Amino acid sequence: MGNCFSDVEGGKQAVGGTQQRPNSIAASNNNNGGHNDAVEFFFRSRGIQPLFTQIELSLSASNLLDRDITSKSDPMAVVYAKKRDGKLEELGRTEVVLNSLNPAWIEKVTVAFQFEIVQPLVFHVYDVDSKYHNVPVKMLKLNDQEFLGEATCVLSEIVTKQTRSLTLNLNNKNGHTSLRNLGTLTIHAEETVSSRICVEMVVHCSHLDNKDLFSKSDPFLRISRIVESGGSVPICKTEVVKDNLNPIWKPLCLSIQQFGSKDNPLIIECFDFNSSGNHVLIGKLQKSVADLEKLHIERSGANLTFPSPHHGHVKILKGQLFVDQFCEKQQYSFLDYISSGFELNFMVAIDFTASNGNPRNPDSLHYIDPFGQLNSYQRAIMEVGEVIQFYDSDRRFPAWGFGGRTIDGTTSHCFNLNGSTGAFEVEGVEGIMAAYARALHNVALAGPTLFGPVINRAAQIAGQSISYNRTKYFVLLIITDGVITDLQETKDALVRASDLPLSILIVGVGGADFREMEVLDADNGRRLESSTGRVATRDIVQFVPMRELHSGQISVVQALLEELPGQFLTYMRSRDIKPGPLHAASTSA
Amino acid sequence: MASTFLRTLEITVISGEDLRNDRRPIKKNAFAVVRTDSYNSRRTDMDTDGGSYPKWNQKLVVDMSMHAQFITLEVQCKTSLGDKTVGTARIPVSDFVGGYVPESYLHFLSYRLRDHKGERNGIVNISVRVKVPEYASCSRTELGIPLGMGVALGQRNFGGGIVTGVPVLCNYPGKY
Numbered sequence: 001m002g003n004c005f006s007d008v009e010g011g012k013q014a015v016g017g018t019q020q021r022p023n024s025i026a027a028s029n030n031n032n033g034g035h036n037d038a039v040e041f042f043f044r045s046r047g048i049q050p051l052f053t054q055i056e057l058s059l060s061a062s063n064l065l066d067r068d069i070t071s072k073s074d075p076m077a078v079v080y081a082k083k084r085d086g087k088l089e090e091l092g093r094t095e096v097v098l099n100s101l102n103p104a105w106i107e108k109v110t111v112a113f114q115f116e117i118v119q120p121l122v123f124h125v126y127d128v129d130s131k132y133h134n135v136p137v138k139m140l141k142l143n144d145q146e147f148l149g150e151a152t153c154v155l156s157e158i159v160t161k162q163t164r165s166l167t168l169n170l171n172n173k174n175g176h177t178s179l180r181n182l183g184t185l186t187i188h189a190e191e192t193v194s195s196r197i198c199v200e201m202v203v204h205c206s207h208l209d210n211k212d213l214f215s216k217s218d219p220f221l222r223i224s225r226i227v228e229s230g231g232s233v234p235i236c237k238t239e240v241v242k243d244n245l246n247p248i249w250k251p252l253c254l255s256i257q258q259f260g261s262k263d264n265p266l267i268i269e270c271f272d273f274n275s276s277g278n279h280v281l282i283g284k285l286q287k288s289v290a291d292l293e294k295l296h297i298e299r300s301g302a303n304l305t306f307p308s309p310h311h312g313h314v315k316i317l318k319g320q321l322f323v324d325q326f327c328e329k330q331q332y333s334f335l336d337y338i339s340s341g342f343e344l345n346f347m348v349a350i351d352f353t354a355s356n357g358n359p360r361n362p363d364s365l366h367y368i369d370p371f372g373q374l375n376s377y378q379r380a381i382m383e384v385g386e387v388i389q390f391y392d393s394d395r396r397f398p399a400w401g402f403g404g405r406t407i408d409g410t411t412s413h414c415f416n417l418n419g420s421t422g423a424f425e426v427e428g429v430e431g432i433m434a435a436y437a438r439a440l441h442n443v444a445l446a447g448p449t450l451f452g453p454v455i456n457r458a459a460q461i462a463g464q465s466i467s468y469n470r471t472k473y474f475v476l477l478i479i480t481d482g483v484i485t486d487l488q489e490t491k492d493a494l495v496r497a498s499d500l501p502l503s504i505l506i507v508g509v510g511g512a513d514f515r516e517m518e519v520l521d522a523d524n525g526r527r528l529e530s531s532t533g534r535v536a537t538r539d540i541v542q543f544v545p546m547r548e549l550h551s552g553q554i555s556v557v558q559a560l561l562e563e564l565p566g567q568f569l570t571y572m573r574s575r576d577i578k579p580g581p582l583h584a585a586s587t588s589a
Numbered sequence: 590m591a592s593t594f595l596r597t598l599e600i601t602v603i604s605g606e607d608l609r610n611d612r613r614p615i616k617k618n619a620f621a622v623v624r625t626d627s628y629n630s631r632r633t634d635m636d637t638d639g640g641s642y643p644k645w646n647q648k649l650v651v652d653m654s655m656h657a658q659f660i661t662l663e664v665q666c667k668t669s670l671g672d673k674t675v676g677t678a679r680i681p682v683s684d685f686v687g688g689y690v691p692e693s694y695l696h697f698l699s700y701r702l703r704d705h706k707g708e709r710n711g712i713v714n715i716s717v718r719v720k721v722p723e724y725a726s727c728s729r730t731e732l733g734i735p736l737g738m739g740v741a742l743g744q745r746n747f748g749g750g751i752v753t754g755v756p757v758l759c760n761y762p763g764k765y
Binding site for chain 1: 679684690691697699700703712
């Protein structure tokens, strides 16, 4: 999953930036809608949070309790994020509105939206005593205030609504419903408006210095953002152009989340690629996005510089950078699509091969613990299902098993988990869990491990749905304990499905050696090839072996989910499918 | 009047990757030829500076017989000795016709190119859309008449004349 660039081909791929259309003008297999393993790892390892979508929450309330005797309550709201251990972390507070039981607070609270985790939010409303009215809101001690009510929800509940607003009843602390009516709280979520701007440019360099002995330099560019601490953080790198001192690179697309603002200085470094990993600096320059736009308009070049051995001096090189194309555009974000009615439809396929072990045996991967501890299959279903369920309007999920012998005696590689012959859907994540537990009683584990039939079935559903509407994107989760026996058929099925609105997440459970499976997840840049000579249109597969959960860490399964918004956006953008107008009519709420 | 025995394809030849001539990356002047049968072929312009990763982004409209099973795409390179075929891909028609998606779906496809020795030589990226004849692509509710009946439609101009009742294969979504 983490691109270490120890393989040369992978190392030469462009990284970071924002994905545009695959197989068209800006084609690169490793760009992922702004999320990229190497760049994210770089951020996290330096303690800097990666850039994700910022959401502003606006709050209002109605029918609040009247706590004051001579006038009405003076309410203020506080927003918390609930951590995995149950502790509350304050995200922000509104201002105090005087004398109102139906306040509409102006002060917004910002929260970072992360697709891959469930983000529970807790809201507390307080009546601020008049003696504190001149104290800055930040300094107010909440214990000294009158508590008016609490509400909880999950962030994705709000952003997936068409109106992006959610109204909740206020309760007592800890969720106990009050005997009295405590009123309601309405939360409205907005992406910060500027988060949609992105800049697409084509740059080339001329007269670069030759750093290679027997041939010419193999240049690539790395663009970094300067951070407050003085250091720089890379946001993108181009592909490597071999053997060329006047290289033109494929178009770069940078989103405003990456460069901050058009006036933020960016460092552009030009390196000579070496397969050893020791890339040699050819030259660099410092320009903001606005400067680059100026270079484009004036059709002039900017000279690269090289740090000189003399302290403080730089050597101005003959090499120059030109901006051939510069275009500012609005890119619709993932949430733009979601709130206009687009959906992620979840499908799951579970491995019923004999290698899992007899389910009655506590060592079996399919053992259902009577005390409630979830097995690996159940954990994977929960972790993925819990996040995606908010994006699926009817919560009806196709669920299959493969590699098992059903009641009629035949081994099937795609049987309905709920045991029925016709209906393949179950209701909710609970429905998947229940069907799974029941199937363990009715289905005998058999084999071999074949993915082809399940992938073809999912592709059929995805393909057929296109005739009805273009707003559904499908996510198939395959949970398996073993290495597949039909690698070529699986590749064929994946290549055939690669042009459909479908992403496939494969989770490997148990201790098998999954290295062969990693070839399906084309992170190294090598596109999958079918037996008929067709090459995959895009990389739709993520594979990860599941490990034991350690408390506090992000689970690897959730790291899989991070890639989904990018894959969804790639598909939509490549076909110019735009989000509908806000509040577009939709039959499902 | 569109013939019943031909389909019209809109093929956009987008780009090529890692094209080589005798193992060495080609320098320039690559172009692509799409051939549906011995009578129907179209070619793109040359990419004069694209090297071994040429970008054409050129739409070719070509007819294809209903019975065709393959179309071929050749990437050639103009050299001082003439046009040299760099690689060929044989594209099964079933990759963009039939299947579960609607007939007018825009398919983004990529193929492995093989040279005259049968060895791999790069990848070509294309998009294909089967052009559905106008009168077949309108929904029933728009036209208000059932398909397959030879009736002149007052407002629409199909090049003059009455449509004679020639059956046309077309794909309707399952529900309206």
